[in-house]
Amino acid sequence: MSDIAVKKLAEIINAPVEVLLKQLQDAGIHVNGPDAWITDAQKLTLLAHIRQGAAPVSNSGNKITIKRRSTSEMTVGAGGQRGKTVSVEVRHKKNFAAGAKPVAQSTEHSPPAAGARISRTEELARQLSAERQARESGIQKETKRVEQRQEVTKIVPEEVKEVPQPPVVVEPTVSPAIEEVVVKEAEAVVPPSAPVKPVVVETKVETPPPAASPAPVATPGPASVPEVMTAAVTTGGVEPDDNLSAKEQRDVVVAAAREEAASALKRRPSKIRPKPTLAPREVADSSEPEAEKPVVTEKYTDAAPAEKTDKKPVKNKVAGRGGREELHVPAGNRSGKKKGGGRRDTFRPDPRQQNSNANAKHGFEKPTAPVVKEIEIPTTIVVSELAQKLAIRATDIIKAMMKMGMMMTINQAIDQDTAILVTEELGHKAKPMQEMDDAALLAAMIGQNVNGYEAKPRPPVVTIMGHVDHGKTSLLDYIRKTRVAAGEAGGITQHIGAYHVDTDHGTVTFLDTPGHAAFTKMRARGAQVTDIIILIVAADDGVMPQTKEAIKHAKAAGVPMVVAINKIDKLGADPDKVLGELSQNEVNTEAWGGDVPVVQISAKTGQGIDALLETLLLVAEVQELTAPVDAPATGNVIEASIEKGRGAVATVLVRNGTLRRGDLLLCGAEYGRVRAMFDEAGRPVKEAGPSIPVAVLGLSAAPEAGDEVIVMTDERKAREIAELRREKQRDTRFAAQHVSKSEDFFTQVKASERAQVNILIKADVQGSVEALRNELLNLSTDEVEVRVVTAGVGGISASDVDLASASRATIIAFNVRTDATARKTAADNGVNIRYYSIIYEVIDDIKSVMSGLLSPEVREVFVGLAEVREVFRSSELGQVAGCLVVDGAMRRSLPIRVLRDNVVIFNGELESLRRHRDDVKEVHMGTECGIAVKDYNDVRKGDNIECYERVEVARKI
Numbered sequence: 001m002s003d004i005a006v007k008k009l010a011e012i013i014n015a016p017v018e019v020l021l022k023q024l025q026d027a028g029i030h031v032n033g034p035d036a037w038i039t040d041a042q043k044l045t046l047l048a049h050i051r052q053g054a055a056p057v058s059n060s061g062n063k064i065t066i067k068r069r070s071t072s073e074m075t076v077g078a079g080g081q082r083g084k085t086v087s088v089e090v091r092h093k094k095n096f097a098a099g100a101k102p103v104a105q106s107t108e109h110s111p112p113a114a115g116a117r118i119s120r121t122e123e124l125a126r127q128l129s130a131e132r133q134a135r136e137s138g139i140q141k142e143t144k145r146v147e148q149r150q151e152v153t154k155i156v157p158e159e160v161k162e163v164p165q166p167p168v169v170v171e172p173t174v175s176p177a178i179e180e181v182v183v184k185e186a187e188a189v190v191p192p193s194a195p196v197k198p199v200v201v202e203t204k205v206e207t208p209p210p211a212a213s214p215a216p217v218a219t220p221g222p223a224s225v226p227e228v229m230t231a232a233v234t235t236g237g238v239e240p241d242d243n244l245s246a247k248e249q250r251d252v253v254v255a256a257a258r259e260e261a262a263s264a265l266k267r268r269p270s271k272i273r274p275k276p277t278l279a280p281r282e283v284a285d286s287s288e289p290e291a292e293k294p295v296v297t298e299k300y301t302d303a304a305p306a307e308k309t310d311k312k313p314v315k316n317k318v319a320g321r322g323g324r325e326e327l328h329v330p331a332g333n334r335s336g337k338k339k340g341g342g343r344r345d346t347f348r349p350d351p352r353q354q355n356s357n358a359n360a361k362h363g364f365e366k367p368t369a370p371v372v373k374e375i376e377i378p379t380t381i382v383v384s385e386l387a388q389k390l391a392i393r394a395t396d397i398i399k400a401m402m403k404m405g406m407m408m409t410i411n412q413a414i415d416q417d418t419a420i421l422v423t424e425e426l427g428h429k430a431k432p433m434q435e436m437d438d439a440a441l442l443a444a445m446i447g448q449n450v451n452g453y454e455a456k457p458r459p460p461v462v463t464i465m466g467h468v469d470h471g472k473t474s475l476l477d478y479i480r481k482t483r484v485a486a487g488e489a490g491g492i493t494q495h496i497g498a499y500h501v502d503t504d505h506g507t508v509t510f511l512d513t514p515g516h517a518a519f520t521k522m523r524a525r526g527a528q529v530t531d532i533i534i535l536i537v538a539a540d541d542g543v544m545p546q547t548k549e550a551i552k553h554a555k556a557a558g559v560p561m562v563v564a565i566n567k568i569d570k571l572g573a574d575p576d577k578v579l580g581e582l583s584q585n586e587v588n589t590e591a592w593g594g595d596v597p598v599v600q601i602s603a604k605t606g607q608g609i610d611a612l613l614e615t616l617l618l619v620a621e622v623q624e625l626t627a628p629v630d631a632p633a634t635g636n637v638i639e640a641s642i643e644k645g646r647g648a649v650a651t652v653l654v655r656n657g658t659l660r661r662g663d664l665l666l667c668g669a670e671y672g673r674v675r676a677m678f679d680e681a682g683r684p685v686k687e688a689g690p691s692i693p694v695a696v697l698g699l700s701a702a703p704e705a706g707d708e709v710i711v712m713t714d715e716r717k718a719r720e721i722a723e724l725r726r727e728k729q730r731d732t733r734f735a736a737q738h739v740s741k742s743e744d745f746f747t748q749v750k751a752s753e754r755a756q757v758n759i760l761i762k763a764d765v766q767g768s769v770e771a772l773r774n775e776l777l778n779l780s781t782d783e784v785e786v787r788v789v790t791a792g793v794g795g796i797s798a799s800d801v802d803l804a805s806a807s808r809a810t811i812i813a814f815n816v817r818t819d820a821t822a823r824k825t826a827a828d829n830g831v832n833i834r835y836y837s838i839i840y841e842v843i844d845d846i847k848s849v850m851s852g853l854l855s856p857e858v859r860e861v862f863v864g865l866a867e868v869r870e871v872f873r874s875s876e877l878g879q880v881a882g883c884l885v886v887d888g889a890m891r892r893s894l895p896i897r898v899l900r901d902n903v904v905i906f907n908g909e910l911e912s913l914r915r916h917r918d919d920v921k922e923v924h925m926g927t928e929c930g931i932a933v934k935d936y937n938d939v940r941k942g943d944n945i946e947c948y949e950r951v952e953v954a955r956k957i
Ligand SMILES: Nc1nc2c(ncn2[C@@H]2O[C@H](COP(=O)(O)OP(=O)(O)OP(=O)(O)O)[C@@H](O)[C@H]2O)c(=O)[nH]1
Pocket: 466, 467, 468, 469, 470, 471, 472, 473, 474, 475, 485, 491, 492, 493, 513, 514, 515, 516, 566, 567, 568, 569, 570, 601, 602, 603, 604, 605
């Protein structure tokens, strides 16, 4: 040390010179002024003086601040949760008036003096002790609350919890009497800018005021909330920023906590799931819009509601059990019904809320009137499907069908007609479904086939129609110059034949249709493909039933007619009469002023045939018949059969385009490539143009007469369509069988007594098969039923015989024969095979078979009548009537009736017939006799006794 000027010393210690001078003076060092020098010894004296109790020199000169800071650690935790170590830093400041007593103690203590320093120090110690107690109490409270919050914030994942926690700074509110003054030395010890400043979450702690608390003094300082003690709780990953305000820092912490909580929810959904029972309460209790509430570690506070309201945007508070506030997930994730676990990203309304809404008004209204449904019905439909369409129970449909005499089950298919009937019976409306099926597809394809090709004139297709034996075949025969009629079995055409005839006047194609009623169906088909109809009427016979039918067909088809009055060569020919009858049947002939041409011909002599052909071509000309020639062919099947060695043979009438060998044909449900073609004379041909009939070989099976024919290019498509059609046919057949079987059930009682004639039909062509089947089925009566087991084209095979044997059927072989094996099988099994060439004979034979099965008719034949004249009593016979035979004879063996006033009062038999005490067998008219009636004792005078006989009479069908 060395001497130094007072001024310089004041500069060094940063104190006013005047103060230093005064201190020196107090220390007993006398100096002359600021420029005076003081020695090192004087300096020591001054220091000793200061150490003895004098306050250090301060700028204010009247205040002393004691500041202390202590840091401690405590572990908090609740329940089974792992404890958490929290650093607690306590900062303590105490202000004293320098050189004077503290404000609070001013009344108790004397002004500061060197002698009073000890008592002042003791006072300070007491104050510090009280404040420590208050502080510790505050810390305890705070610890408790942290524990409570730990419970509430259980959903915060452990990872979050385990993040090192910054110290919790508990800054107790000091007594207002103590004023904080920061001295330079203290600031040097506790710099304001600590390297890591804890982020503070405000928590209000009510600090009890010290007992000796003096009058409050406004507390200055940076805390914006004066009475709030701050406790810092930091979350991992959040770096405090000194530049942020406390509120901003709080927001950062809140946001971080929310993110952590949300990610924790995703990671551990089962653990963070709120208790389901809380959900309704949450919804009910919360007045805040939950959808906007983010995840946040909630702040436990006793602050006023107004403060809560201010913090809404960052809080999601819902009262939990015991009024505790709980951590919440956003409304979208917080349905309160997370029984299935997992997270839910979308909002699901509380079902109870939905229910409550739904309960406001239920959706069902009782219909005021019966609902009439309008449905479309396909070709076949299963009962259950129909019920579904009508929205009724299947049992209702079954019941309705039972009432209609059909018994069905839920899984059975019914045909379209039946389904429509049932639907209408049930009060609904039904119409056949317009199916966009193969037909529509084909129609479109046919259109494509024809379009774009040049149409050229084509020959007319002529159908000859008329009554039986009116000369159709003879006419065709004459035109073709061949004797077809002579070769025909029984003189009746059995199937449709198509013939293409070149005449001097041009080419004409004839369809020869049979005249028998059994072929109506085929004739109708013929009318559909024909351009002109020749209505042939025998001049000697006139208009007959089939003539009328032909007229109907022609009119229905809209096909022009040409009337040919045949057999004009015959003696009884009366063409005028025929014209009159035609007029009556709405055929307005030219001869009678109409537009229908009439030609009188003789198929026998050829008279008028040329005129007929001329007329036909004239009519065709008027019609301007054209067709594309180069297009792929379309047409119709006229007839089809299966021939030995040739397979399926179909007579096809080409209507458009040209049919060639090798073409892929689709005929109804059959398809195949044209292997070979033949004309009507059996000559092979390579192609056939419009209106030309050809016999086609190569189909998979015999199609149905009338089937549409189309040439296809895609074999796969042809096969698909064919299969589709077959399926449809099967369904229809199956449905029809079910209905008929069900009908059988209801007539079973009758049917048990009803005889059956089982028949298996085999014929040469499909047309004959159909005709036979229809005719024979129509023979069925109430007592004898004709059942066609099966019907088909071709010869009789062993399998046919087996089937007939199994079903106890008679085989009708129409224009077909039996092979050797089948013959042997038939002989072995006793199967009856009958061969026919004429349909009438088949029908007659079956009728006689049916008649044989009929039980004979029992008729009552009158034998005699006796009049009762007297009534006697006999000990031996009881009552005996004395009678006179007035008519016929009375015979003892025959039954009798007792009549009174012509009313039968007893039916029985005779016990005895006597004549003069003798038993006789018979008593004739005009003879008296005694009659005892068996088991009857009430015969009176005036009654009549009639004797009759029961006779069995064989019946015929
Ligand atoms: N006199 C005479 N007889 C005829 C004439 N046309 C046909 N007949 C005879 O009448 C009979 C029946 O002739 P069809 O040609 O078989 O008669 P259809 O109409 O073909 O008979 P179905 O094939 O049974 O429908 C035959 O015996 C013919 O000889 C004719 O113009 N004059």
